[in-house]
Amino acid sequence: MTLTVDEARQSGPQREEALGYAWRKGRGAVLRGCSVGMAWEATVVVVPFLAQRAIDEGLVPGDWRRLSIWVVALVASGVLTAVFSGMRHRAATQAGAYSDLGLRGRLFRHVLGLDTGFHDRSDRGDLLTRISTDVRTISLFIDLIVTWFAHASAVVLIVLFMLQMDLRMGLIGTAYIPLLLLLSAGVRRAFESRTVALREAAAKLTDILHENIFGVRVVRGFGVEPHQRGRYEPASNAIAARAMALVRLNTTYTLIGGTLPALAMVALLWWGGRWAISGEVTVGMLLAFSAWMVRLTSRSLGLLGRFNWYMQARASAGRVDALLNVDSAIADPPQPSPLPPSGEGLRFSNVSVKFGKRRVLDGISLNVRTGETVVLTGRSGSGKSILLSLPPRLYDPGEGGVFLDGVDVRDLCLETLRSAVCLASDDAVLFNDTIAANISLGRPDASQAEIEQAAQLAQAHRFITEMPDGYDAGIGERGLTLSGGQRQRIVLARALLVGPRLLLLDDASSSLDPATDAAVWQGLTGREQKRTMLVATQRRSVAARGDRVVLLDAGRIAAEGTDEELWRTSPLYRQVLSSEDEQGAQPQMVG
Ligand SMILES: Nc1ncnc2c1ncn2[C@@H]1O[C@H](COP(=O)(O)OP(=O)(O)OP(=O)(O)O)[C@@H](O)[C@H]1O
Ligand SMILES: [Mg+2]
Structure with a gap:
């Protein structure tokens, strides 16, 4: 550290x-x-x-x-x-x-x-x-x-x-x-x-x-x-x-x-x-x-x-x-490896993270195959956000490794890594600039058409065009002139515009109403080719959309399976996800 x-x-x-x-x-x-x-x-x-x-x-x-x-x-x-x-x-x-x-x-x-x-x-x-x-x-x-x-x-x-x-x-x-x-x-x-x-x-x-x-x-x-x-x-x-x-x-x-x-x-x-x-x-x-x-x-x-x-x-x-004199604990490797072609997807191999003496992730091994959507859930503080911050190297694990298509992320140049892996989180950070500039943050060379397409996928195009200056509207310091859900959609559009091979969502749609959330999901998952995603949530409606759900408890994997399986077999899973005010938005709902 x-x-x-x-x-x-x-x-x-x-x-x-x-x-x-x-x-x-x-x-x-x-x-x-x-x-x-x-x-x-x-x-x-x-x-x-x-x-x-x-x-x-x-x-x-x-x-x-x-x-x-x-x-x-x-x-x-x-x-x-x-x-x-x-x-x-x-x-x-x-x-x-x-x-x-x-x-x-x-x-x-x-x-x-x-x-x-x-x-x-x-x-x-x-x-x-x-x-x-x-x-x-x-x-x-x-x-x-x-x-x-x-x-x-x-x-x-x-x-x-x-x-x-x-x-x-x-x-x-x-x-x-x-x-x-x-x-x-x-x-x-x-x-x-x-x-x-x-x-x-x-x-x-x-x-x-x-x-x-x-x-x-x-x-x-x-x-x-x-x-x-x-x-x-x-x-x-x-x-x-x-x-x-x-x-x-x-x-x-x-x-x-x-x-x-x-x-x-x-x-x-x-x-x-x-x-x-x-x-x-x-x-x-x-x-x-x-x-x-x-x-x-x-x-x-x-x-x-x-x-x-x-x-x-x-x-x-x-x-x-x-x-x-403070040296970054996370820096480019002396001899970066090239990014291999898309292959096995994302793999966490026996990953542990400690903050001081506290172990917040403990021996996590997990695969997200290319094209697969894996949902991560667990109580507050169970380690979801920390796990999601490992692939883009916001933190490095103390033990174990994170591999993107077979290459340890520590062997990739940070710029390459961060264009391949994109993290969008609930605490949407926006800059005091126009909407267009905020969306194209990760790809400043993007054309207006590309920006609008990303905004459409993230269900942001409508409210943006309803604003007096549209895409050129300034959004104030940290985007405080927008609602929480509007900010989240801009952050999602920003992630989509980068077009990463791996998209990490940390509660990134928590402020959206169920209908908008479902529409955003459609945009996110990709049309021709399914997007590889790892999504942290505590909402059953989101968990039910994953190909697979991983339940974290105190930094360890407590259970793994489909939403239905876990709902049937895991009391912890039911406890974590039952608090959501269900509005009939999820067809797979059981008991
Ligand atoms: N920078 C940090 N320094 C020390 N401890 C941290 C740090 N960030 C997180 N933690 C601890 O790591 C644990 C896991 O945190 P994390 O943010 O991953 O939880 P989470 O599962 O995302 O929770 P939530 O659902 O509330 O977002 C928590 O106990 C937290 O206190
Ligand atoms: Mg979190």
Whole structure:
């Protein structure tokens, strides 16, 4: 069985992929952005230098010609600043967008590929947060690398300019930078752990919101709004508390980080001012230094802020990596077998399934021959749905094997398998799209005529054409604008359109009235060639249509035979099927 995300995280060394993957996607734009970003900062940083020359060589000696030259240079650098700034901004945004698209797409494909066991046990809010917020945080960081690099190059350039213009003043103005770096290293861990805590709180809230919004009918129906609000409020408060903890840390850090450059500025003005008075440095130099110090302060603080982003991106990358490290328990075999021609049909051979310590299927051996309809029945919880989910490999059995026309389903490529085996169940899942798109889900290339033919067989064509937009009607989130029976017929049409060699129906017509149900059955069974079907039901009218009925009890086969035989011989069979409100829909009814 697959691990959940948290179990995977605790299960040992992890492959680290998220940051690397996002980086590779954004790399081209980042490198472009970094080079124009550096040029941009250079055009800004050179300004105090040009101003110093204009003052010391033009203004103070009264040389009009030299003053003009330096002023022209100043104007030129201003124009270049504007051009490079625009280019840098564009490249940074592209870098973020490329890494966002790339990483999210990869994660989405990965999550879709994970097996049902994983999805059963995972927290959906948490998955959504990982795919949305965490990916966004990582891509924002990739975007910010460009700004970060520009700021870092500004710091380096300013330090070089300062040291070169006057070594003593340069040292006074830049001595605080190593201290700032030490401080950053000191708070790194605290930032990371608080960021993870905040993300986890957000995931919990998303989960509660998700359940309530999707389950709003249940929440209303049972009048549990106050209870749900009781769950929402602590979760929401937890987010606020954790966000505040992060803000407090950030404030302290920025406060200390901001005081250091301010002190350096005071020292510079103090000593520099004295040297200017004694004539050791010029007024233009003092002005240039003050301008550089202002820029240096804003740039190094900018770097610190970005550093915080790096911590957040690392925390998010850890969470995305944990998800990427979950391997699907159900995957394509290394060397898939080809699908053999239709032959012996479906065979379960001594199949057992365990969930934890509980055995829900125990030594099931069963054949469904080509063209045969086998009905599966049994009490609720007897294992019908689990047995039906084995052929399309929603789960794999712990012991034994499932064979389709002689080949173990685990040896087939999943795509091949799922076009050969189709499962339609009672909890009909529809997507927020048109009816036509929902029917053609398994065969997006199907023509309108094929879609309509499948809908006709599933007795859905009439009600669809009665709707204002017909096949193009949107059906809302999860098809909630349709009735239960209408949803079921769309799901059946979807299965029929795939034209699988094996059709598995799990209570798939439970919401239909007997007349519609009988008509749907006609459509399902096929005309020229009989369809191979395994059908789970607790309705006698359906059971009576099978060539053979298999009665499950607590995960084992309790009895096998025709409906009439079992009705005569098995008290359990009578008990399971007698609850149905018989409406004379089944001709074979006995006693
Ligand atoms: N994902 C799961 N994890 C753990 N146990 C499960 C899981 N799915 C099903 N079970 C257990 O397996 C047993 C068989 O479930 P299954 O859904 O196959 O019953 P069923 O015969 O289809 O019942 P019903 O008629 O109510 O649909 C049940 O006891 C159920 O609790
Ligand atoms: Mg079931």
